[in-house]
Amino acid sequence: MIETVKTAGGHRRLRLPDVMEFAKSQGYKLVDPEILGLPTLNHKNERTLEVAKNELVDALVSGNDTVSRQIVMELVLSDYRLCDICDDVIADAFHQVGDLWNCGTVEVYQERHACEIIVRIMHEIRHFYKPPSSRSPLAIGASPAGDPYTLPTTMTELILRENGWRAMSLGNNLPFDSLSAAVRDQHPQLFWLSVSSIENEVHFIEGFNQFVEDVKPIGVAVIVGGRALTDEIRKQMNFTSFCDRMRNLEEFAQSFKRGASPSPADLSITDTDN
Ligand code: B12
Incomplete structure (x- = not known):
């Protein structure tokens, strides 16, 4: 049910996007995402997008890439749509970071570092999806x-x-x-x-x-x-x-x-x- 690839040594290997697609399409939740190299989930504390945004602002301003990654990945692995995570959590967190910079609470380096952290996370999320085929638009x-x-x-x-x-x-x-x-x-x-x-x-x-x-x-x-x-x-x-x-x-x-x-x-x- 999950597509595999054969390695040069003849082993069958499951690729991350295939496992992710299978879990999502069948409604399975990942219990131990760390096995796939993803952050540990904090199941007890399912976040709303608003709570996640506020936590992300704190994590970004303090330059904490581990917590920022955990917040975003937990949302991506839950039932939230990626577009809502982008609009209501990531973009809105940056609007707040901008306001904090504007009133002098946040330094330029903190804002810039926050951008670095999020770009890295976005590149990581990219690998959750199957690479598009050459026939895709x-x-x-x-x-x-x-x-x-x-x-x-x-x-x-x-x-x-x-x-x-x-x-x-x-x-x-x-x-x-x-x-x-x-x-x-x-x-x-x-x-x-x-x-x-x-x-x-x-x-x-x-x-x-x-x-x-x-x-x-x-x-x-x-x-x-x-x-x-x-x-x-x-x-x-x-x-x-x-x-x-x-x-x-x-x-x-x-x-x-x-x-x-x-x-x-x-x-x-x-x-x-x-
Ligand atoms: C990070 C940042 C920077 C960084 C960016 C670094 C980088 N690597 O990207 C740098 C250092 C370059 C920077 C510079 C400046 N900045 Co600045 N910056 C920001 C900040 C905090 C975040 C911007 C961001 O990336 N947001 C996240 C994105 C994803 O959100 P978004 O832009 O809203 O995008 C959404 C939609 O617009 C839409 N969308 C956008 N593009 C597209 C495209 C398509 C096809 C689609 C479908 C949708 C879509 O979807 C997105 C998701 O919802 C904003 C705060 C803010 N309000 O955004 C200030 C902000 C934009 N900056 C501001 C200022 C003042 C400056 C500077 C003038 C500072 C200075 N004195 O030098 C310079 C100007 C540079 C310039 N030439 O314009 C002000 C602008 C005020 C104003 N009225 O214009 C803001 C609003 C901060 C503030 N509150 O005062 N900045």
Whole structure:
């Protein structure tokens, strides 16, 4: 019932994503996750997302990567949806860390270290899901030049991969010319842009609309999100869809599970269409 791989020495081995998929699909709870290299669960203390967020803020601010990992992993191994964990725990914890920094309670190094801890945890969660097959739809994305934020684009990649996409985040701070080259080289069905910070609005809008024009012949759908995209800015941008949180992205991504071919006309999960 669980797929195995044969090692060079002839042993059959269970892979983590296969065990995870089996346990989840059959409704089993992991009793000793440490056997799989995961943190020990604290079963007596099942957390609500709100409690988990507050505990995560404390763990991140004190630079405690072990506790941060335990909090996030326990949620991932429970029945919570990954998109809710991303929106209501990780993103909201960072909003709180930002407020603490803003009022001088948290140092810049603590904020930066918190980002390091969470990026590592997100990369670890990636390995919980089966690697997408070469027939899965391809999505690539990034954040634009002048945008130093790494968490939102990494999170987008994770949610799309969980939902069966071959998703690859190209990173942050990337100029539109280079993003056009990536789309021309890779021919993805979906491109996402996460925008948390805009240096110059006029240049950004011009560059973005030119990018969309450049990649039009490839037929890629362009989905955008991020805190910097105000209503005013969005009105001037020619994207296919806007998602304001990972929950919206999941709604969209789920409709294209299992290698189905997406078309821009299907991208109607937006909170705000233009
Ligand atoms: C970490 C951080 C940084 C780090 C980032 C490091 C890194 N490696 O990423 C660094 C050091 C770069 C930084 C710099 C600055 N920062 Co800062 N930063 C933050 C902080 C604490 C967390 C940001 C984050 O990653 N959040 C987690 C993500 C996942 O949450 P999110 O962005 O809300 O994303 C959600 C949605 O927007 C959506 N989404 C986002 N993108 C996409 C894309 C798609 C496709 C989809 C579907 C959805 C989606 O889904 C996500 C999950 O729900 C925020 C606090 C905050 N409120 O976010 C301040 C914050 C954004 N920073 C702030 C400030 C002031 C600065 C600086 C000006 C500080 C300075 N004096 O230098 C600089 C500006 C840099 C710049 N060029 O913009 C202010 C901004 C205030 C304002 N009104 O604009 C904030 C709000 C802190 C505060 N409370 O004052 N920062």
